Amino acid sequence: MLYIECTLTRSPESLTSRARGLGVVDASLLVVGSIVGAGIFLVSPFVAQQVHSPAAFLGTWLIGGAVALAGALSNGELGGLFPRSGGEYVYLREAYGPAFGFLSGWMSFWIGFPGSIAALASGFGATIAPMLGLTAARAPVAIGAVAIAGLTWINALGLRPGKWTQNILSAAKLAAFGGLLTLGLFMRHRGVPTGLSPFFAAGDTAGGVGMALVPVMFAYSGWNAATYVSGEMRDPGRSLGRALAVGTLLCVVLYLLVNTVYLRAMPLEALAHTEEPARLAAERLGGSAVASVLSPLVAVCVLSSMQASVLVGPRIYRAMAVDGLFFAPVGRLDPKTQVPLVALLLQSVVALVLLASGSFDQLLRFATFAIVAFSTLTVAAVVVLRWRRPGAERAFRVPGGVLLPFLFVGANVWVLWSVLIGGANEARIGLFIVATGVPAYMAFRSLGRSKETSG
Numbered sequence: 001m002l003y004i005e006c007t008l009t010r011s012p013e014s015l016t017s018r019a020r021g022l023g024v025v026d027a028s029l030l031v032v033g034s035i036v037g038a039g040i041f042l043v044s045p046f047v048a049q050q051v052h053s054p055a056a057f058l059g060t061w062l063i064g065g066a067v068a069l070a071g072a073l074s075n076g077e078l079g080g081l082f083p084r085s086g087g088e089y090v091y092l093r094e095a096y097g098p099a100f101g102f103l104s105g106w107m108s109f110w111i112g113f114p115g116s117i118a119a120l121a122s123g124f125g126a127t128i129a130p131m132l133g134l135t136a137a138r139a140p141v142a143i144g145a146v147a148i149a150g151l152t153w154i155n156a157l158g159l160r161p162g163k164w165t166q167n168i169l170s171a172a173k174l175a176a177f178g179g180l181l182t183l184g185l186f187m188r189h190r191g192v193p194t195g196l197s198p199f200f201a202a203g204d205t206a207g208g209v210g211m212a213l214v215p216v217m218f219a220y221s222g223w224n225a226a227t228y229v230s231g232e233m234r235d236p237g238r239s240l241g242r243a244l245a246v247g248t249l250l251c252v253v254l255y256l257l258v259n260t261v262y263l264r265a266m267p268l269e270a271l272a273h274t275e276e277p278a279r280l281a282a283e284r285l286g287g288s289a290v291a292s293v294l295s296p297l298v299a300v301c302v303l304s305s306m307q308a309s310v311l312v313g314p315r316i317y318r319a320m321a322v323d324g325l326f327f328a329p330v331g332r333l334d335p336k337t338q339v340p341l342v343a344l345l346l347q348s349v350v351a352l353v354l355l356a357s358g359s360f361d362q363l364l365r366f367a368t369f370a371i372v373a374f375s376t377l378t379v380a381a382v383v384v385l386r387w388r389r390p391g392a393e394r395a396f397r398v399p400g401g402v403l404l405p406f407l408f409v410g411a412n413v414w415v416l417w418s419v420l421i422g423g424a425n426e427a428r429i430g431l432f433i434v435a436t437g438v439p440a441y442m443a444f445r446s447l448g449r450s451k452e453t454s455g
Helices: 024-035 044-048 054-081 088-096 098-131 139-156 159-186 206-219 225-232 236-265 268-272 277-286 294-322 341-357 360-388 403-422 424-435 437-454
Strands: none
Touching (some): 024 225, 044 268, 088 098, 098 139
């Protein structure tokens, strides 16, 4: 069995001697910034292909939002139990043992966060290059690399610059969406009449809605972003759950409204066969002038998600290093800025390598099965810890007992099964990547014991 005896858990104070500079609003905007990226511009056609009515289409987005909210509230309870930065790494470690936490962090360091940063940087570069008139094949990569370096530099200056960059990007994104939604929901249709689909229609099945739920749940990924920086929040025990809930609810409302605009602009059948639903909707409802602002909006969305990943990722690696399960310099805070500078720089190096190699999409696809599995185990930890530590103080508790954790776990088990059926080979490769962390874990454990013995 991979579980090895748990080392003593460090107190939150020993990990966060610096000032706690994040409030509920900051953490909520971090969640919004992490969730709302380019997915809202890409995922809806895939959802529309699996259903037959607008009711089922919007219902799928609502179900996905409910599952994401269940996960967010569950993580809020875990954050109340363990108010330190690190997110899933900390919760898996406490519930199942240090090996599980390490393997989650290992995947996050090599693929999860750097791969996401590289993918977002590539998308940002592809959006910005045409706006700047750059046509060279490597222009998007160069722009993406500059974005990675720039955001890393901003976050290296300290928590406050990183926080305000995230807040400004997220607020600008919400304001831009607000303007587009106002136009989309209230302006008269400017396109050719299309005979919009009736709201209810025959043909929808549970299996179809289930298949549609897979891309929706991935579009909501990022609802747990604030857990990785909870040690830097003011009163994290109470504030984390509220921030996760507020940020996730904002995104659920936003996604429902954006998809309503899509349906107002075109019938479900047309939505299912377009590659750029947002641009088509903007042209039909607002004309070319509204459509012209779409590219900058996409760029802001992608940059906001990128900043969220750059900010939170190093907190995981630092938590691992503080526990003696990663390279010691990664756990050190810069004496001037009080940020995990080495962890931040290493993350940027891995992201730049993945961006230059062009392998990030494939790696993320391989890692999907493991990432979802770790997320499922994390939420299940709410139930495990209520059984193992019934008397522990919980500053925040999931409403409804264990109903919401069971909802999340059930939905994600279905997603895992779907991924396994649809891409068993990719799932096996993903698990192999996780398995490479086993010898690394043993090496770090052995090194830690040697230091204890010599000390």
